[in-house]
Amino acid sequence: MNDNGKIHSRQLMVLAFLYTVGTTVLIIPAGLAAIANQDAWIGAIAGVAIGVIVVGLYALLWRLFPDKTFVGICKAVFGKWFGTLLAVIHMFGAFIGTATVLFYVGDFFQLHFLPRTPFAITCSLFALVVVMGVRMGLETIARASELMLPWFVILFGVLVLTLAPEIHVDRMLPVFESGWKPVVWAGISFAGTAYMPIVFLFSVFPRVKSPDKAWPGMIAAALIGGMCVVLITLLCVLVLGPNITSRSMFPSYALVKKINIGNFVQRIEAIMAGLWFVTTYIKTTFYYYSWVTSLSEILRLKNYRTITLPCGMIMVVFSLVVYPDVVYWQRWDSTVFPPYILTLGFLFPLLLWIVGRWKKDRSYETGRKT
Amino acid sequence: MTGMWAIAGLLAAAGICAAIELPSLAGHKKDLWIFTLLLLLGTPLSIAAALKAPIPNPLDWIAAVYRPIGNWMKNLFE
Numbered sequence: 073m074n075d076n077g078k079i080h081s082r083q084l085m086v087l088a089f090l091y092t093v094g095t096t097v098l099i100i101p102a103g104l105a106a107i108a109n110q111d112a113w114i115g116a117i118a119g120v121a122i123g124v125i126v127v128g129l130y131a132l133l134w135r136l137f138p139d140k141t142f143v144g145i146c147k148a149v150f151g152k153w154f155g156t157l158l159a160v161i162h163m164f165g166a167f168i169g170t171a172t173v174l175f176y177v178g179d180f181f182q183l184h185f186l187p188r189t190p191f192a193i194t195c196s197l198f199a200l201v202v203v204m205g206v207r208m209g210l211e212t213i214a215r216a217s218e219l220m221l222p223w224f225v226i227l228f229g230v231l232v233l234t235l236a237p238e239i240h241v242d243r244m245l246p247v248f249e250s251g252w253k254p255v256v257w258a259g260i261s262f263a264g265t266a267y268m269p270i271v272f273l274f275s276v277f278p279r280v281k282s283p284d285k286a287w288p289g290m291i292a293a294a295l296i297g298g299m300c301v302v303l304i305t306l307l308c309v310l311v312l313g314p315n316i317t318s319r320s321m322f323p324s325y326a327l328v329k330k331i332n333i334g335n336f337v338q339r340i341e342a343i344m345a346g347l348w349f350v351t352t353y354i355k356t357t358f359y360y361y362s363w364v365t366s367l368s369e370i371l372r373l374k375n376y377r378t379i380t381l382p383c384g385m386i387m388v389v390f391s392l393v394v395y396p397d398v399v400y401w402q403r404w405d406s407t408v409f410p411p412y413i414l415t416l417g418f419l420f421p422l423l424l425w426i427v428g429r430w431k432k433d434r435s436y437e438t439g440r441k442t
Numbered sequence: 443m444t445g446m447w448a449i450a451g452l453l454a455a456a457g458i459c460a461a462i463e464l465p466s467l468a469g470h471k472k473d474l475w476i477f478t479l480l481l482l483l484g485t486p487l488s489i490a491a492a493l494k495a496p497i498p499n500p501l502d503w504i505a506a507v508y509r510p511i512g513n514w515m516k517n518l519f520e
Binding site for chain 2: 164167168171172192253254256257260371372373374375378379381382383385386388389390392393394395396400404406407408409410411412415
């Protein structure tokens with residue numbers, strides 16, 4: 073499991089930020105608008121609130137075991153057998169995440185850029201870049217993401233500023249019409265897509281220099297990333313309206329098509345799409361990185377790079393299989409995914425933290441007595 | 443006909459994977475075994491996908507466990 077070097081806490085911030093924005097910004101406004109209509113943005117804010125608690129829990133767990141990956145924590149807390157079982161479930165979750173996120177990316181490309189290219193080719197090409205990045209190691213990806221960040225910020229700024237004139241404030245009225253229940257549900261589904269996958273960044277945490285200084289930065293980065301998605305959701309509601317938002321497959325892309333500067337600069341969405349290329353790349357890469365490193369740690373391999381190529385093949389195959397059609401996709405994401413990610417991204421870390429804490433306290437007590 | 447080309451391409455891809463990894467795995471027996479197993483899993487799966495044969499969907503397994511909980515949660519919040 074040797075990897076080149078360590079990453080800096082600032083690099084972790086960049087990673088956590090881009091990872092939080094990830095595919096969330098592409099798909100979540102539709103789901104939120106379907107649940108809470110014009111209150112989608114309130115649901116997103118509720119999601120950020122839930123997310124901060126979740127990421128705080130990860131920080132606690134990380135401080136308890138600063139030098140272990142998630143697999144290592146499972147084994148340290150629950151011993152060999154039960155720990156390995158939890159680790160396998162976690163690893164399977166990362167695999168599901170890789171395949172589904174790669175599907176989103178492929179579907180996005182096919183729908184908007186390469187309609188005549190076979191889906192499998194689009195996915196394979198994207199997967200090739202992901203595998204290449206992971207083979208080069210964490211430090212390379214971290215530096216690449218630092219280079220990508222300014223582009224993201226520029227494009228995001230352009231997006232928000234150019235869409236400001238298109239806002240129709242009346243589209244968000246009446247505010248809070250649907251009551252608190254859909255807002256909470258929307259919040260859970262937001263936190264499930266944006267924040268709970270951060271549990272897969274536990275494969276990165278042991279490689280961060282000085283974790284004591286890094287964790288507040290990570291929480292801040294996750295918070296800022298969440299606010300970016302809140303802003304996009306708000307713009308979707310205000311510019312497109314809740315109905316079109318909930319009906320679009322990729323509402324934030326539909327949003328960018330509305331950019332119109334003086335009836336002259338129009339249809340610049342293909343340039344703006346750079347935004348999503350960056351964030352979806354980081355998201356897919358870290359799901360995949362977490363999957364292969366967890367698998368190689370469970371099998372106790374010498375180097376995770378060994379299995380990256382065959383795993384890349386498997387990832388592409390399952391990205392073709394996971395969602396047979398759009399109806400299946402929407403139903404799975406709205407009813408199965410929230411409880412699934414709650415188990416992986418909230419219950420498991422909570423359980424590990426409570427038991428790990430208790431064990432450490434007990435060993436400290438017995439250590440003092442003798 | 444396209445099926446044949448797809449199979450040929452996938453076999454070539456698997457060959458390239460093996461050619462890249464195998465030299466570095468000479469001394470490590472376990473890593474070599476895992477790599478071979480995964481490649482032997484991945485290649486037939488991708489050929490099956492290219493020929494549009496049915497492949498079990500892991501999301502169905504998760505749905506079998508979590509759909510009741512998900513429906514319950516959804517009803518709770520609507």
